[in-house]
Amino acid sequence: xxxxxxxxxxxxxxxxxxxxxxxxxxxxxxxxxxxxxxxxxxxxxxxxxxxxxxxxxxxxxxxxxxxxxxxxxxxxxxxxxxxxxxxxxxxxxxxxxxxxxxxxxxxxxxxxxxxxxxxxxxxxxxxxxxxxxxxxxxxxxxxxxxxxxxxxxxxxxxxxxxxxxxxxxxxxxxxxxxxxxxxxxxxxxxxxxxxxxxxxxxxxxxxxxxxxxxxxxxxxxxxxxxxxxxxxxxxxxxxxxxxxxxxxxxxxxxxxxxxxxxxxxxxxxxxxxxxxxxxxxxxxxxxxxxxxxxxxxxxxxxxxxxxxxxxxxxxxxxxxxxxxxxxxxxxxxxxxxxxxxxxxxxxxxxxxxxxxxxxxxxxxxxxxxxxxxxxxxxxxxxxxxxxxxxxxxxxxxxxxxxxxxxxxxxxxxxxxxxxxxxxxxxxxxxxxxxxxxxxxxxxxxxxxxxxxxxxxxxxxxxxxxxxxxxxxxxxxxxxxxxxxxxxxxxxxxxxxxxxxxxxxxxxxxxxx
DNA sequence: CGTATTTGACCCGCGC
DNA sequence: GCGCGGGTCAAATACG
Numbered sequence: 367x368x369x370x371x372x373x374x375x376x377x378x379x380x381x382x383x384x385x386x387x388x389x390x391x392x393x394x395x396x397x398x399x400x401x402x403x404x405x406x407x408x409x410x411x412x413x414x415x416x417x418x419x420x421x422x423x424x425x426x427x428x429x430x431x432x433x434x435x436x437x438x439x440x441x442x443x444x445x446x447x448x449x450x451x452x453x454x455x456x457x458x459x460x461x462x463x464x465x466x467x468x469x470x471x472x473x474x475x476x477x478x479x480x481x482x483x484x485x486x487x488x489x490x491x492x493x494x495x496x497x498x499x500x501x502x503x504x505x506x507x508x509x510x511x512x513x514x515x516x517x518x519x520x521x522x523x524x525x526x527x528x529x530x531x532x533x534x535x536x537x538x539x540x541x542x543x544x545x546x547x548x549x550x551x552x553x554x555x556x557x558x559x560x561x562x563x564x565x566x567x568x569x570x571x572x573x574x575x576x577x578x579x580x581x582x583x584x585x586x587x588x589x590x591x592x593x594x595x596x597x598x599x600x601x602x603x604x605x606x607x608x609x610x611x612x613x614x615x616x617x618x619x620x621x622x623x624x625x626x627x628x629x630x631x632x633x634x635x636x637x638x639x640x641x642x643x644x645x646x647x648x649x650x651x652x653x654x655x656x657x658x659x660x661x662x663x664x665x666x667x668x669x670x671x672x673x674x675x676x677x678x679x680x681x682x683x684x685x686x687x688x689x690x691x692x693x694x695x696x697x698x699x700x701x702x703x704x705x706x707x708x709x710x711x712x713x714x715x716x717x718x719x720x721x722x723x724x725x726x727x728x729x730x731x732x733x734x735x736x737x738x739x740x741x742x743x744x745x746x747x748x749x750x751x752x753x754x755x756x757x758x759x760x761x762x763x764x765x766x767x768x769x770x771x772x773x774x775x776x777x778x779x780x781x782x783x784x785x786x787x788x789x790x791x792x793x794x795x796x797x798x799x800x801x802x803x804x805x806x807x808x809x810x811x812x813x814x815x816x817x818x819x820x821x822x823x824x825x826x827x828x829x830x831x832x833x834x835x836x837x838x839x840x841x842x843x844x845x846x847x848x849x850x851x852x853x854x855x856x857x858x859x860x861x862x863x864x865x866x867x868x869x870x871x872x873x874x875x876x877x878x
Numbered sequence: 879c880g881t882a883t884t885t886g887a888c889c890c891g892c893g894c
Numbered sequence: 895g896c897g898c899g900g901g902t903c904a905a906a907t908a909c910g
Contacts, residue, residue, distance in 0.1 A: 606883060608902060621901070635901090 586651050590639070591740035593646040597636050601662025602626050602654070604634060615640040627656025 591598060597620075604622035612619045617638040624632040632652040639645035 605881095607904095609884075610900070610902095613899065619900090623902095633901090 586649055586735040588647060588649045588735055588737040589740065590645055590647050590738065592642075592644045594644070595646075596620075597622075598646060598648055600648075601659045601664070602632070612637065617643070624652075624654060626659065627654065630655050 589598070597604075603625045605625045606620055607623050608621040609618050610621070611617075615637060617640060619635055619637040622634045622636065624630040624634075630652075632650065632654050634651065635649040637647050639647055
């Protein structure tokens with residue numbers, strides 16, 4: 367699948383590039399024609415002057431007028447040319463990004479077909495919360511969407527799918543997630559029928575996610591965010607069942623269990639970063655076996671979106687890390703499921719700067735871990751977003767995923783998180799914004815810019831969201847993140863509006 | 879009184 | 895095999 371998709375994407379990109387080139391040619395042609403036109407005109411004055419004895423003044427006037435017109439036209443043409451050049455550059459960049467992504471992806475595939483699965487999962491995300499109906503279409507369209515995304519930079523669909531072969535764990539997760547939002551639905555599709563029922567919680571601890579036997583990895587999502595509150599509000603209800611002091615961190619690690627649904631296997635760990643106490647590391651594990659609250663869904667969607675953005679952007683730095691979409695997708699899934707967890711300690715993420723994801727391997731785990739680092743300082747979300755359109759789309763947000771199997775890809779998200787949370791909670795503006803963004807993305811339209819801007823705005827605007835997202839990042843090191851910080855991140859969102867917020871708070875509070 | 883949190887003990891996996 | 899550390903259980907306690 368990945369391969370195909372990748373190839374398709376590539377083709378699309380190439381096509382797009384060619385198109386741009388063509389456009390450039392056309393424009394060039396036009397320019398030449400215009401120049402040709404101008405050329406004659408230039409000589410004409412002199413000729414006229416020379417040859418036309420009549421009213422020289424008039425001729426002069428006419429000539430001047432013409433010259434003025436020509437100048438104007440030249441200016442216009444220059445502008446057009448500049449635009450074309452810009453577009454071309456942009457397309458080229460995108461193409462490179464895609465190529466890089468593909469390269470990174472390939473290795474695993476080639477090496478081990480099985481690896482693909484490693485990710486185990488096929489993950490699909492659908493940001494659009496509501497769309498229940500589309501699942502299949504989504505799946506089908508996913509490819510296209512990706513292509514589009516690649517081209518444009520952002521994508522709309524936010525669906526990521528991976529089909530792994532078997533891997534139950536991921537599947538489960540995705541499934542679970544889906545419940546709530548719809549996303550899940552599709553996940554299974556590919557063939558892997560996912561037994562809804564399976565959700566077995568057979569095991570006590572961990573959720574179904576992992577098939578014990580299979581070396582599959584459990585998906586974990588770690589969010590690092592700056593947050594004053596004891597826990598991030600993620601829209602789900604949590605009950606604290608334990609607390610422990612981890613070895614390298616004086617701050618106790620709290621263990622929470624999802625209480626939204628009976629028997630929900632999802633757990634989350636919350637711990638403050640030893641290096642920077644303001645950073646909250648939240649790790650989510652498992653898949654919800656119940657529908658997620660709207661707020662949670664919204665958050666997940668946002669996260670997914672962000673993730674997507676990040677992944678697509680990978681080109682910049684991510685290179686390898688990003689490589690595997692699958693991993694990312696998995697991550698997304700979890701997000702959507704709201705399994706947003708942060709695994710703080712475990713993961714590797716170290717992202718340093720916001721933008722450069724440094725791939726860190728997390729050798730240890732058998733889990734595939736997705737880390738969202740919200741702590742990174744976002745330059746300006748909006749600006750970043752805008753950039754997306756232009757070039758580096760993702761500067762601001764980045765995800766790294768790490769899957770145990772391959773290598774870890776740490777994901778760091780810089781900005782989005784915060785908004786995420788807020789979005790989740792509020793159906794209000796932020797949410798609407800998010801939705802809007804999502805919709806936009808979904809639409810082929812593409813304007814990345816708008817989308818990105820929208821998201822960025824939403825994110826930046828909502829502190830709560832930020833905090834939520836922020837939490838995501840990886841655990842262990844906050845390394846980089848600490849550096850960053852800026853505004854976006856974790857501000858506790860003071861306002862969680864709405865009833866939901868209350869509940870959310872409650873939950874969050876409980877967590878704490 | 880019911881529910882949530884706290885906290886020590888227990889279980890399990892991993893490395894030496 | 896032993897010790898360490900992470901994760902979970904469950905009794906005790908706190909809170910509304």
